[in-house]
Amino acid sequence: MEIKITHADNLTIELTGRLDTVTSTELADAVAKETITEKLVIIDFKNLEYISSAGLRVLLALKKQFTAEDRDFEIHNLNDVVKEVFNVTGFINILSVK
Amino acid sequence: MKNTIKLKIITLGLIVSILAMAVSLLVSYFSYKNALYDQFDGTIDKTTEDVDKRFKEEIWYGSDFVDEIKEIKEYVANNYTDNHDDPETFDTYDDKRHHYANKYPSIYALYGETFILYPSLAEFLTKYKDIISMLDTSVKVSGAKNAFICYYDETTSSLVQLVEYRVGNIDIKEIYYPGSHIAVTETPNQESSVVSKYSVYGKMQKTIPIYERDKIGEPEGLIAYFFIEYDYEKVEQEIQHTILIQFATLGATSVVLIILYVLGAHFLIIRNINKLKKASSDFADNLSANGEEIKTIEPGVKSNDELRTLSNTFVSMENSLINYINVIKEQTITEQKMNAELSVASKIQLEALPNKEYDDDNVSIRAFIHPAKEVGGDFYDYFYIDETHVAFSIQDVSGKGIPASLFMMKGKELIKSKLHSDNSLEKVMYEVNNELTTNNTESLFITSFVGILDLKKNELTFVNAGHERPYIIKKDRIQQLQCNSNFILGGMEDFKYKSETIPFDKDTTIFLHTDGLNESINDDREEFGYDRITEILNKNTSSSLDEIIEDLNNSLKEFVGDNEQFDDLTMLLVKRIEPKNLDFKFKKPDISIIDEVNDKFNEVYSEIDKKVKSQINIINDELLNNIVSYEQAECLSVEVYYSLLGNTLNMTFKSNGEPYNPLEKEEKHLDKYSDDIEIGGFGLTIVKNMVDKITYSREDNKNVITILKRI
Incomplete structure (x- = not known):
């Protein structure tokens, strides 16, 4: 998986490839390394093929961390498979999805 | 101008009237003219008789009149001169008259080439006052133009004029003098009182002989002839004038009659024809107007003649037409509905068929179907019974059209549903057959080949129920499947169908067809036959399924030529391929x-x-x-x-x-x-x-x- 972080109006994390067992820790590590000052972070799924439960786990951990730090993230551009995963697990109800 | 009936009737009427008028005018002209002349003749005959009578009664015996004539006659006979030798020549008669009038200014007489001179007119008038009086009276009584007296000279065979008197002109010069000759063609008839009519110059003359009479009035000797001459031109003019008036009257009458004829034709015939014309054009408009009810148009001809009959016929023709159109309309609607339903039925039927192409990791299937009618009795089917069993079938129902199609749908659905619930093909066929046989009042039947491919065991289990034997195509050879032919479906209750099983592994293809293929005939009534099928399949052992279907189709088309496809044609190819x-x-x-x-x-x-x-x-x-x-x-x-x-x-x-x-x-x-x-x-x-x-x-x-x- 490729992770691209840009600081423009908002901090944007753009993911390319699969967010699965193998790659989920890469996302956790990349975010941990980043110094985040923004109240809102955008995670762009435009080029993400799919997400597995390992990926969900990272997103949930991030949600807990951000909530504790009084910030939030939004997920943009979900494809059908990712939407399906979010729907069946209920993640659609706890994450900000655009 | 349009050549209308009205125009024709009027033209014909005019021609007939003009002809009739011309004929009647001609007839009346001649008859009337003759009648006029006859009438005139009668008049002058009467006048002549009057004059004659006067001669008898009043030109009395011993009167001076006779003596005077005798005297002139004697004088003329002694004095008339033959002037034939006169060297003068004249272009016209008038020139001649003028010449002699100048030469002999007091008197002249010119008749023929002979004339005599009388020395003095005054003397003549005095001397012969009785003759002058007689002539004057006669002319006045008879209404003639002039009168004159001649005697017949036997030596020259001519009438020699003694004296002439003209009416309306007492100018003495106009009295002709004795001695002029009048050539006559016949000797005056001494017996008849009337010598001749029109005898001289074709003019209307009357001749009365003058006799010497004895004391009791009997004629003694012919002295001379008394002529009364009528004005022919004047009479002719009068007659022409009368005829002209008659013609004008006739013509005017004819014009009035023609007008009456035209009006009559219009009111009696043309008006009714126009009514018929209008009715028929209204009716035609009515026919071409869409969506409206067609009504009968009454022409309203009231005359009691052939046109009335035509009008009645027209109305009954309209009624027949309306009825006919309504029947046609209904038929068309029914037919359209029927066609629409048939095409829907055909669509439903074709939609009930699985795709003509199917490929997955286990099988590749190609199908071809061409119903001879809108809906056919041929069918193919294929489906997965479960993950490892593919069923396929080809069926041909006896007959064509909707009944065959319905029966075939029933068979197809029965086979499919029973195969899903039971894995014994023999049992399935047994039950399907029994269900199809029950209540099969139309005695329809199905020839069917049903196969089940076992993908795990690589085997084909099949039942052939009276169908054409299929071909097995392998990479290096083809072979018509040797198999039991079981009884057709729907023919006999409780028939026990026997299934057979053959190996069917990778790259094996089964080719199934209905008899529309082998039994198609060409112009020579020859069947396509199995040999041709075998030949084509042999050429195509390594071809794709699409190529096999195409080759068979093209060969068949070429074979039958212009012959219409008489039966449904269905082909089905099922190829086993290796799973991935x-x-x-x-x-x-x-x-x-x-x-x-x-x-x-x-x-x-x-x-x-x-x-x-x-x-x-x-x-x-x-x-x-x-x-x-x-x-x-x-x-x-x-x-x-x-x-x-x-x-x-x-x-x-x-x-x-x-x-x-x-x-x-x-x-x-x-x-x-x-x-x-x-x-x-x-x-x-x-x-x-x-x-x-x-x-x-x-x-x-x-x-x-x-x-x-x-x-």
Whole structure:
């Protein structure tokens, strides 16, 4: 998986490839390394093929961390498979999805 | 101008009238003219008689009149001069008159070439006053133009004029003097009182002989002739004038009659013809107007003649037309409805057929169907009974059209539904046959070949119920299938169908057709036949299924030429192909196998939809992660099998860890965020929602998870 972080109006994390067992820790590590000052972070799924439960786990951990730090993230551009995963697990109800 | 009936009638009337008028005018002209002349003749006859009578009664015996004539006669006889030798020549008669009038200014007489001179007119008038008086009276009494007296000279055979008197002109010069000669063609008739009529110069003259009479009045001797001459031109003018008036009257009468005729023709005939014309044009407009009810138009001819009959005929013709049109309309509507229904039926029937092309990892199927009518009695079918059994069939119902089609649909559905619930083909055929035989009042039947391909055993089990024997095509040869021919379906109750089984492995094709192929005939009434089929198939052992169908079709078209297809034609090709399998075996795996499996799967099953591939990648991720991360074993091994049967992907995951059924875990679904949400446990939830069937079993000390997923 490729992770691209840009600081423009908002901090944007753009993911390319699969967010699965193998790659989920890469996302956790990349975010941990980043110094985040923004109240809102955008995670762009435009080029993400799919997400597995390992990926969900990272997103949930991030949600807990951000909530504790009084910030939030939004997920943009979900494809059908990712939407399906979010729907069946209920993640659609706890994450900000655009 | 249009050549209307009105114009024709009037023209004809005019021609007839003009002809009639001309004829009547001609007839009346001649008859009337003659009548006028006759009438005139009568008048002058009477006058002449009067004059004659006067001569008898009043030119009395011993009167001076006779003496005077005698005296002149004597004088003339002694004195007349032959002037033939007169050297003068004249161009016209008037020139001659003027010449002699100048030469002899007191008197002249000119008749023929002879004249005599009388010395003095005054003397003559005095001397012969009785003659002058007689002439004057006669002219006045008779209304003639002039009168004169001649005597007949036997020596010269001519009348010699003695004296002439003209009416209305007492100028003495106009009295002609004695001695002029009048040539006569016949000798005056002395017996008749009237010598001749029109005898001199064709003029209207009357001649009365003058006799000497004795004392009692009997004639004694002919002295001379008394002539009365009428004005021919004046009479003619009067007659012409009278006739002209008659003609004008006749003409005017004719014009009035023609006008009456035209008016009569118009009111009696043309008006009614126009009524008929209007009625028929109104009716025609009525016919061409769309969507309106067509009404009868009454021409309203009241005359009691042929036109009335024509009018009545016209009305009854209209009624017949309206009835006819209504019948046609109804028929057309019914026909259109029928055609629409037939085409819908045909569409439904064709839609009931599976696709003409089907390919998966196990079989490749091609079909061709061409019904001879809108709806046909041929049918093909194929379907998966389960993951490892593909059924196919070809059927031909006796007869064509809707009854055949309905019967065939019934047979097709029976076979399909029974094959799904029972795996014995013999039993299925037995039951289908019995159901088709029951209440088969139309005595329809089906020839059918039903086959079931066992994909695991690579065998074909079939029942041939009276159908054409199919061909088996292999890479190096073709062969018509040697098989039992069971009885047709729908013919006999309780028939026991016998099935047969043959090996049917990779690259084997079965070709089925209906008799529309082998029994198609050409112009010479020759059948296409099995030899041609065999020949074509032999040429195509390594061709694709599409090429085989195309070749057969083209050969058949070429063979039958212009002959219309008389039967339905159906062909079906079913080819067994090798399933696409993918296997993995891992010893002591780590999570890196997930990428390996996913990448390889995506490569081998590249034709699968991207979204479905992603779902399978997720399933692989979840199940392999579960095994690799949580299962405990001395030497952990993992096996993964993929197999695509039809449109169903079979996935099997085997691992040798401690017995563990992940499916027992409850599915997890979040409704809202809270701080104490547990991380983990979503994997199986995702998997269960993405597959069609998932089962767990423990086999040979292994945890086995089997998944079926339709793709």
